[in-house]
Amino acid sequence: MITFEGAAKHYPDGTVAVADLDLTVETGQTTVFVGPSGSGKTTSLRMINRMVEPTRGTVRIDGVDIRDRDPALLRRGIGYVIQQAGLFPHRTVLDNIATVPLLLGTPRRAARARAAELMELVGLDPAMGRRWPHQLSGGQQQRVGVARALAADPPVLLMDEPFSAVDPVVRTGLQDELLRLQQELRKTIVFVTHDIDEAVRLGDRIAVFRPGGELAQYDSPERLLTDPADDFVEGFVGHDRGVRRLSFFPARVLSLRDDVVFEDDLKVEDVRHIAAEHPWLLVVDTERSPVGWLSDRSLVDVPSGIRLSELDTVPFGHTFTVETDSLRAALDSAVLSPAGRAVGVDVDGRVLGVVTQDDLGAALWSVTE
Amino acid sequence: MSAPAAALDWAQGVWDWAAANWYYPDEPGRGIRPRLIEHIRLSYASIAIGLLLAVPLGLACVRWKPLYPPLLTGVNVLYAVPSIALFFLLLPYTGFSDWTAIVPLAVYTLVILLPNVVDGLHQVPDHVRQAAVAMGFGPLRRLVRVETPVALPVIIAGLRVASVATISMVSVASLVGLGGLGRLILSDGFRRQFDAPIVVGVVLVVLLAFATDALLVLAQRLLTPWARRDRPRTGSVRRRRAAATAAADAPALASTAVAPPGKG
Numbered sequence: 001m002i003t004f005e006g007a008a009k010h011y012p013d014g015t016v017a018v019a020d021l022d023l024t025v026e027t028g029q030t031t032v033f034v035g036p037s038g039s040g041k042t043t044s045l046r047m048i049n050r051m052v053e054p055t056r057g058t059v060r061i062d063g064v065d066i067r068d069r070d071p072a073l074l075r076r077g078i079g080y081v082i083q084q085a086g087l088f089p090h091r092t093v094l095d096n097i098a099t100v101p102l103l104l105g106t107p108r109r110a111a112r113a114r115a116a117e118l119m120e121l122v123g124l125d126p127a128m129g130r131r132w133p134h135q136l137s138g139g140q141q142q143r144v145g146v147a148r149a150l151a152a153d154p155p156v157l158l159m160d161e162p163f164s165a166v167d168p169v170v171r172t173g174l175q176d177e178l179l180r181l182q183q184e185l186r187k188t189i190v191f192v193t194h195d196i197d198e199a200v201r202l203g204d205r206i207a208v209f210r211p212g213g214e215l216a217q218y219d220s221p222e223r224l225l226t227d228p229a230d231d232f233v234e235g236f237v238g239h240d241r242g243v244r245r246l247s248f249f250p251a252r253v254l255s256l257r258d259d260v261v262f263e264d265d266l267k268v269e270d271v272r273h274i275a276a277e278h279p280w281l282l283v284v285d286t287e288r289s290p291v292g293w294l295s296d297r298s299l300v301d302v303p304s305g306i307r308l309s310e311l312d313t314v315p316f317g318h319t320f321t322v323e324t325d326s327l328r329a330a331l332d333s334a335v336l337s338p339a340g341r342a343v344g345v346d347v348d349g350r351v352l353g354v355v356t357q358d359d360l361g362a363a364l365w366s367v368t369e
Numbered sequence: 370m371s372a373p374a375a376a377l378d379w380a381q382g383v384w385d386w387a388a389a390n391w392y393y394p395d396e397p398g399r400g401i402r403p404r405l406i407e408h409i410r411l412s413y414a415s416i417a418i419g420l421l422l423a424v425p426l427g428l429a430c431v432r433w434k435p436l437y438p439p440l441l442t443g444v445n446v447l448y449a450v451p452s453i454a455l456f457f458l459l460l461p462y463t464g465f466s467d468w469t470a471i472v473p474l475a476v477y478t479l480v481i482l483l484p485n486v487v488d489g490l491h492q493v494p495d496h497v498r499q500a501a502v503a504m505g506f507g508p509l510r511r512l513v514r515v516e517t518p519v520a521l522p523v524i525i526a527g528l529r530v531a532s533v534a535t536i537s538m539v540s541v542a543s544l545v546g547l548g549g550l551g552r553l554i555l556s557d558g559f560r561r562q563f564d565a566p567i568v569v570g571v572v573l574v575v576l577l578a579f580a581t582d583a584l585l586v587l588a589q590r591l592l593t594p595w596a597r598r599d600r601p602r603t604g605s606v607r608r609r610r611a612a613a614t615a616a617a618d619a620p621a622l623a624s625t626a627v628a629p630p631g632k633g
Contacts, residue, residue: 049503051499051503071505072505072506072507073505074505075502075503075505076504076505078503080500082496082499082503084494085496085500086496086497086499086500086503087497087500088500088501088515088519089519089595089596090515090518090519090593090595090596091595092595099504100504100505103505103506132594132595134595145500148504158503
């Protein structure tokens with residue numbers, strides 16, 4: 001547990017970087033500090049490992065005032081990931097990762113063996129260990145940065161805008177990787193970002209900072225999107241927060257209908273009576289993988305005896321997984337579907353049923369009430 | 370006699386003189402070879418002492434920032450003093466020993482190297498320095514284990530400039546009876562209106578400078594293998610090597626161009 005007790009940072013020129021911060025970071029959770037530039041989020045983060053000394057107030061880790069600890073020793077027990085990775089250019093990838101264990105006196109051979117394990121943990125080929133950092137892509141460098149921070153197995157991990165210098169696709173991959181790692185490792189992570197989407201995606205708790213170094217709101221991501229404390233937070237989380245909030249509701253609550261789902265070995269006359277009542281039918285193969293949509297009108301001129309598999313269908317777009325996806329994914333799938341309907345599948349990709357926009361609307365209404 | 374034939378003839382004369390005067394087994398102090406050895410001794414000792422002074426001073430200047438401006442001004446003033454004057458000023462104290470040449474030349478090396486050491490250390494990317502702090506490197510350990518190695522390419526680039534300048538300047542010390550190959554140029558050549566020793570002296574100084582530079586390039590390759598930007602998997606080995614050499618040479622050539630020309 002990390003506690004800020006009235007922690008403040010005033011610079012001699014009168015600038016207030018952090019004003020009177022009271023906040024508790026729970027053990028084993030990911031806490032995200034988010035805010036625009038100049039809101040003191042990085043300064044607050046750096047108070048935790050004494051890279052910034054508060055001018056007033058106290059920071060404690062598990063009750064111990066960090067001013068009682070030697071800075072260098074304190075830092076060796078706290079993992080740190082920096083923007084642009086901050087890898088040492090003159091050391092190989094493996095020795096970069098082994099940095100803190102070597103500082104702590106671990107024999108070189110053991111430290112390197114541990115480094116190789118960590119490379120696998122963060123999804124890097126250990127064969128890359130002998131390369132120099134500049135021979136890696138930005139995303140790979142950042143993975144090395146994460147591995148280096150984890151090398152001495154510190155209980156606390158500080159991450160200072162670690163993914164903001166990589167392109168969006170790589171960033172999403174790194175975020176997924178971090179979520180997976182955190183599931184496994186349960187570190188106390190403090191993560192700084194200016195990107196509210198990243199904060200919502202990664203955080204168990206989110207602290208929103210406003211310019212002037214004040215804490216505007218400290219809440220769960222869901223509460224933050226549902227109930228912003230003031231206009232600043234509301235503006236910062238964005239005006240599409242309603243849609244974004246749907247990420248927190250499971251798609252399981254939707255009632256799927258399978259009476260409009262037909263296997264493609266059926267004949268046209270078998271489905272005509274349904275098409276009379278429903279504008280879109282979903283065709284699946286015998287394994288129940290989706291094939292495509294059939295509109296009621298496209299069936300009108302088709303003679304009887306033709307199988308559904310012989311007809312041209314409209315692409316089904318992308319599906320959502322009923323067990324694991326959120327309402328946001330279901331809504332997205334419906335919006336992007338040419339038929340205006342979302343296809344729900346199980347984890348093996350077999351169609352469970354479809355959900356119309358009306359059904360979706362009813363579900364959204366009931367859960368967000 | 371045609372011009373090319375005359376030139377060839379002249380070159381033959383120089384060569385013959387060099388061959389005849391290379392070494393006198395009976396008089397170990399006479400001839401070209403002892404001068405070359407003396408030249409190497411004086412220049413290498415100066416460069417080494419200059420380097421040994423520049424690195425700790427540069428580290429100190431980075432650690433205690435207010436130190437740098439007065440120190441740089443101080444050594445720059447020394448650099449402005451003509452070397453001949455310094456040699457003569459030192460004569461009463463060091464006599465005709467090697468130190469009369471080495472002390473001023475080491476100071477000149479220091480003047481060229483100090484800004485390189487400081488700039489090299491300043492050039493360490495901020496995120497690298499901060500990462501080192503956050504990993505738990507203390508100030509001294511950070512300087513020695515992270516910042517100095519990262520600054521090494523810039524320091525070696527400065528060393529290349531300084532060494533070429535120093536090797537050339539040793540010749541001037543011939544005015545006080547030292548000066549290695551400079552003595553061929555001054556005593557044997559200039560005073561006796563005889564061009565063979567001048568040519569031999571100049572050629573050997575240039576060759577020595579080139580050889581030293583090549584040694585430093587080799588040292589750079591061995592000490593900073595990470596600084597070679599030749600990524601694997603792109604192009605043939607030969608092309609990569611050529612690119613790496615070009616990259617390694619470019620900064621030194623650029624800084625040679627701006628180096629103080631012909632200090633003397």
